[in-house]
Amino acid sequence: MVTLVCPVRGCGAPLSRDGRALVCPRGHRFDGARSGYHNLLQPQERRSRRPGDSAAALAARRRLFDRGHGDWLVPHLLAAVDALRLPPGAAVLDVGCGEGFYLGTLARERRIDAHGLDISAPAVDLAARRHPQATWIVGNADRTLPYAAGSFDLALALTSRVDPGELRRVLAPAASFVLAVPAADDLVELRAAVLGEGRLRDRLRPALASLAAQFELVRHVTVRTRLQLDAADARDLLAATYRGVRHRERRRADGLLEPAAPATAGDRGEVAESAPIDVTASRDLATLRPRLPRL
Numbered sequence: 001m002v003t004l005v006c007p008v009r010g011c012g013a014p015l016s017r018d019g020r021a022l023v024c025p026r027g028h029r030f031d032g033a034r035s036g037y038h039n040l041l042q043p044q045e046r047r048s049r050r051p052g053d054s055a056a057a058l059a060a061r062r063r064l065f066d067r068g069h070g071d072w073l074v075p076h077l078l079a080a081v082d083a084l085r086l087p088p089g090a091a092v093l094d095v096g097c098g099e100g101f102y103l104g105t106l107a108r109e110r111r112i113d114a115h116g117l118d119i120s121a122p123a124v125d126l127a128a129r130r131h132p133q134a135t136w137i138v139g140n141a142d143r144t145l146p147y148a149a150g151s152f153d154l155a156l157a158l159t160s161r162v163d164p165g166e167l168r169r170v171l172a173p174a175a176s177f178v179l180a181v182p183a184a185d186d187l188v189e190l191r192a193a194v195l196g197e198g199r200l201r202d203r204l205r206p207a208l209a210s211l212a213a214q215f216e217l218v219r220h221v222t223v224r225t226r227l228q229l230d231a232a233d234a235r236d237l238l239a240a241t242y243r244g245v246r247h248r249e250r251r252r253a254d255g256l257l258e259p260a261a262p263a264t265a266g267d268r269g270e271v272a273e274s275a276p277i278d279v280t281a282s283r284d285l286a287t288l289r290p291r292l293p294r295l
Contacts (some may be wrong), residue, residue, distance in 0.1 A: 027126075116137070181207050
């Protein structure tokens with residue numbers, strides 16, 4: 001059973017429901033949003049007034065998912081989860097859930113008790129509105145996870161950061177952890193054309209190194225596909241993926257994606273469409289398990 005705990009510093013008491021609110025025995029109260037989520041993020045756990053992804057990035061990511069550009073990863077994620085042979089109703093935590101596409105899809109396809117956490121309140125609000133069957137919490141996964149020890153049978157971190165010690169604490173002893181990071185060639189064509197940086201980047205090795213004290217690798221697979229992007233798709237992918245894209249690079253993307261000029265005088269008056277861009281999408285999917293304590 002998943003138990004939420006009070007995030008107020010020095011408290012940590014179990015939270016229980018009081019109507020739409022969550023309350024602890026010491027009187028701390030967290031009202032639920034109309035969309036169904038609860039905000040447990042404390043002032044000391046945020047670095048800005050609006051932490052997490054911007055509204056523009058969230059809108060771009062939602063458009064990409066609605067146009068089907070996240071669907072390719074779903075069968076691979078389901079295969080990784082199915083290999084674990086979880087019991088029906090297993091408690092699953094998506095750390096850094098964003099707007100909830102992958103956890104919501106998993107909860108629709110499999111019998112799980114789904115819980116999503118993200119630092120961005122707008123992202124969690126989108127998730128709660130689209131996927132009410134899951135439990136959605138605003139919190140900072142880099143600091144403290146507001147759950148009792150041993151609450152979850154499985155944790156997911158799909159291109160999001162985690163605190164290894166906190167993650168280990170909230171997992172049951174026989175639980176698993178599925179990590180996804182962009183593989184070396186992910187978006188390499190777009191990075192080369194727009195950002196001027198097309199080199200291969202190994203993100204899995206440093207990620208596993210940061211987890212090594214708490215988790216051990218069980219299996220790893222690299223999965224990839226080719227996405228055909230039109231101009232709107234490519235701009236949304238840049239907005240959703242690269243927070244620091246500068247104005248110059250946005251102009252470069254617009255130049256790359258704008259329709260070609262008519263080839264002949266006879267073509268004048270016709271609107272030319274830009275050709276789709278083929279882009280590699282790839283992920284390193286790693287399944288890990290908590291290390292057993294030394295005797």
